[in-house]
Amino acid sequence: MDIYLPIAEMSVNALLIILMGGAVGFLSGMFGVGGGFLTTPLLIFYGIPPAVAVASSATQITGSSVSGALAYWERGQVDLRMGGVLVAGGLVGAGVGQIVFSVLQDLGQIDVVISLIYVLFLSVIGGLMLRDALAALKAARAGQAPPARRSRHLPWVAALPWKMRFPGSGLYISPLAPLLLGAAVGILTVIMGIGGGFIMVPAMVYILGMRAQAVVGTSLFQIIFVTAATTMLHATASKSVDIVLALLLLLGGVTGAQLGVRAAQKLSPDRLRLGLAIVVLAVAGVLLIGLTLTPAEPFALFEGA
Amino acid sequence: MARIALALGLWLALVGAAPIRLITQLSQARIEINTTFRGSEMLVFGAIQYPQGTVPDAPPDIAVVVRGPSAPVTVRQKARIAGIWVNATGVRFESVPGFYAVAATRPITQIADERTTAIYEIGIRNLQLSPASGADDGISRTFETGLIAARQKAGLFTERSDGVQITRGVLYAARIALPAAVPVGDYTAEIHLVRKGRVLASTSAPFVIDKSGFERWVYVMAQENSLAYGLAAVMAALAAGALAALVTRRRW
Numbered sequence: 203m204d205i206y207l208p209i210a211e212m213s214v215n216a217l218l219i220i221l222m223g224g225a226v227g228f229l230s231g232m233f234g235v236g237g238g239f240l241t242t243p244l245l246i247f248y249g250i251p252p253a254v255a256v257a258s259s260a261t262q263i264t265g266s267s268v269s270g271a272l273a274y275w276e277r278g279q280v281d282l283r284m285g286g287v288l289v290a291g292g293l294v295g296a297g298v299g300q301i302v303f304s305v306l307q308d309l310g311q312i313d314v315v316i317s318l319i320y321v322l323f324l325s326v327i328g329g330l331m332l333r334d335a336l337a338a339l340k341a342a343r344a345g346q347a348p349p350a351r352r353s354r355h356l357p358w359v360a361a362l363p364w365k366m367r368f369p370g371s372g373l374y375i376s377p378l379a380p381l382l383l384g385a386a387v388g389i390l391t392v393i394m395g396i397g398g399g400f401i402m403v404p405a406m407v408y409i410l411g412m413r414a415q416a417v418v419g420t421s422l423f424q425i426i427f428v429t430a431a432t433t434m435l436h437a438t439a440s441k442s443v444d445i446v447l448a449l450l451l452l453l454g455g456v457t458g459a460q461l462g463v464r465a466a467q468k469l470s471p472d473r474l475r476l477g478l479a480i481v482v483l484a485v486a487g488v489l490l491i492g493l494t495l496t497p498a499e500p501f502a503l504f505e506g507a
Numbered sequence: 508m509a510r511i512a513l514a515l516g517l518w519l520a521l522v523g524a525a526p527i528r529l530i531t532q533l534s535q536a537r538i539e540i541n542t543t544f545r546g547s548e549m550l551v552f553g554a555i556q557y558p559q560g561t562v563p564d565a566p567p568d569i570a571v572v573v574r575g576p577s578a579p580v581t582v583r584q585k586a587r588i589a590g591i592w593v594n595a596t597g598v599r600f601e602s603v604p605g606f607y608a609v610a611a612t613r614p615i616t617q618i619a620d621e622r623t624t625a626i627y628e629i630g631i632r633n634l635q636l637s638p639a640s641g642a643d644d645g646i647s648r649t650f651e652t653g654l655i656a657a658r659q660k661a662g663l664f665t666e667r668s669d670g671v672q673i674t675r676g677v678l679y680a681a682r683i684a685l686p687a688a689v690p691v692g693d694y695t696a697e698i699h700l701v702r703k704g705r706v707l708a709s710t711s712a713p714f715v716i717d718k719s720g721f722e723r724w725v726y727v728m729a730q731e732n733s734l735a736y737g738l739a740a741v742m743a744a745l746a747a748g749a750l751a752a753l754v755t756r757r758r759w
Contacts, residue, residue: 206544206687208718208725213545213687261740268748310583314593430741437737441729445740452744456751493591499660501653502594504581 209444210254216450222248223262223454230266230455231462232469233478236397236425238263241451243320243485252313254444256395257436261448263397264429266455267422274419281370281416285423287377288384288402292428295388300435303393307440310504314493319394321490327400328482335476342472359409371420372413379410384424391432397425400482527567528556529710531698538685539719546687549573549714551610551696552680555673566676567702568611568618570629573683575606575663575716576692582650582657598650601637605690606663610670610681619704627699627706631655631664662686691717 205216222244230237238259245255274280306312362376383405387398402421406412412420437443466474534550551571557563580603586595611618615630625633636654638647658664663686671681683696693715700708718726728736 204543204545204687206540206542206722208722209729211688211690261744264741265744265746265748265751268745269752272749272752310581310594310597314591318591426745430745433741433744434734434737437729437740438733441733443729443737443740445725445729445736445743448740449743449747452747456747459751495592497585497592499653499657500585501650501657502583502585503654503657504583504597505578 205446205450207250207254207444207447209258209442210250210447212249214248214250214447218248219447219450220454223451224458224461225454226451227266227455227458228462228465229458229478229481231459231464232466233462233474233481235403235478236263236267236399237455238396238398239320239324239394239400239482240485242316242395243489245447246313246316250447251442252316253307253436253440253442254447256316256393257433257440257442258444258447258451259395260391260397260429260432260436261443261445262451262455263395264426264433265448265452266459267397267425267429269456269459271419271422271426274422277419279415279419280423281368281412281420282423284368284371284373284380284412284416285420287380288387288420288424289427291381291384291386292388292391292424293431294381295385295390296392296428296431296435297388298385299389299392299432300439302389304439306393310502313502316394317489317493319390321486321493323390323394323401324482324486324489327404328479328486330404331475331479332483335472335479338472339476359411368412370413371410371416373410375410383409384428387424388428388432391428392435395432397429399425527558527700527702527708529698529700529708530554530556531696531710531712533696533712533714536714538714538716540691540716540722541718541720542722544687544722546689547685549683549685549696550680551683551698551712552678553698553710554678555676555700555708557677562676566612566673567700567707568613569671569673569679569681570609570611570615570618570627570699570701571671571681571683572627572629572697572699573606573608573694574604574697575690575694577602577604578690579603580654582654584650584653598647599639600651600654601639603636603654603658604634605692606685606694607631607634607658608665608667608683610667610683612669612671612673614668615666618701619706623701623704623706627697627709629699631659631666661688663688685716689716 203216204213206213226237226240241259241262242255246252306315359375359379362378365374365376367374387402390396391398399421403417406417433443531553538547579599579601581597581599583594583597585592609630615624624630628634636651655664671679673679695711695713697711699706
């Protein structure tokens with residue numbers, strides 16, 4: 203079934219887009235990530251203009267994060283104070299990201315930069331996850347307890363001034379650290395069309411030293427607001443949000459997520475992490491090949507002024 | 508006697524000079540892009556009106572040129588920097604039609620010489636794309652080739668040497684395929700009648716390609732009420748997510 207997308211200005215196979223959303227939703231339900239880091243590259247592979255892919259993917263993430271965040275909210279696993287600080291940082295970052303995005307678009311380098319940042323982040327995060335997962339699996343096989351995770355924040359975080367209490371996260375730290383973290387992820391949200399959960403969650407654990415129970419819920423809480431702001435920025439500045447595309451992705455995404463959650467309950471967390479690490483590294487690998495292989499088309503066209 | 512001869516001569520001259528005329532009709536004056544748009548086809552047809560209605564033994568050549576709205580395009584050549592392919596040097600072309608299709612009775616090079624086809628911009632190679640001044644001629648040629656190749660691959664520049672059918676030397680018809688990726692805007696179909704390398708008659712007919720119904724509404728909203736559009740997108744996403752959460756809770 204073909205559908206003409208009003209903003210992307212192209213005809214796509216609706217079923218394929220829904221399936222794409224479903225597959226990403228399945229993975230996100232299984233691994234507890236937003237899946238934006240998969241949606242954007244997949245849409246670009248399909249031929250959607252990068253700007254539209256990034257913007258519409260952000261809209262889709264808003265929707266897919268809501269259901270998760272609501273579930274965590276009911277269990278009291280959202281630290282509102284921490285979330286608020288992260289959102290504040292995220293909004294600043296989104297504004298900065300929008301400026302960077304426009305500059306890169308003018309320079310005609312947006313597609314290259316999006317791919318490069320993806321390769322960089324996905325390889326680093328994927329590599330770290332792979333190392334952790336393999337170590338945990340090895341320890342489990344040897345019959346030992348998994349290595350204890352460090353629960354203290356990094357020394358430079360402790361050194362920042364104006365400390366305040368975050369009871370939900372079990373922290374007494376300066377709000378500057380989460381503010382900066384939120385801003386950094388906000389920039390990436392605008393440029394890459396991701397929620398940033400796969401960066402935010404490890405950062406909250408390893409850099410801030412947050413209590414594990416509050417991490418995912420608070421991250422999802424923050425993602426809702428920052429991706430919503432990102433949608434607004436893209437809608438008003440670059441006018442590249444395709445609402446039809448976002449809704450098609452959501453349709454598949456929410457269904458896939460349910461199946462993913464069920465599948466996840468049959469697997470051990472370490473195996474899940476190993477699986478996610480492999481998926482993340484595979485995406486990075488494909489993108490890297492795309493960047494380094496001699497392109498079939500030696501020229502790229504950029505319309506308009 | 509001399510008078511009669513003069514009158515006859517004058518009459519002959521007038522008849523001889525009486526122009527061949529083209530009558531043209533398009534199958535649609537407006538093509539609407541709706542949700543199910545997968546490309547379309549425009550039928551350009553009409554008749555050749557010969558002076559005195561005498562149809563010659565060998566019919567003339569017809570070239571149909573369909574052209575979409577022009578826009579500036581920057582073409583960038585990909586270059587390898589530190590192993591990564593980036594978009595390097597670019598040449599800006601000021602007026603590149605978003606769509607350009609030629610259909611003719613024979614290959615264009617056989618219909619008329621290069622000068623004539625260049626004047627009437629018949630044939631992809633004869634498009635005047637106006638590269639930005641300052642660019643080296645040879646370089647802009649290379650970039651132009653790249654631009655044309657990309658547009659041809661997308662089905663937006665086409666050339667068919669057997670695209671026009673002439674029936675009984677009088678009726679002509681050309682089917683122009685419009686792919687799903689056609690840009691919206693004002694189009695023209697130009698029809699040229701060529702004989703012995705000379706363009707004897709030309710006519711043109713305009714048509715419009717525009718988004719309609721829901722597609723148009725969404726597009727106009729996104730352009731003109733971008734704030735409301737963004738809010739609507741966020742609300743729709745939130746509603747979809749909340750709905751999914753509701754359904755899930757009922758199940759478990």
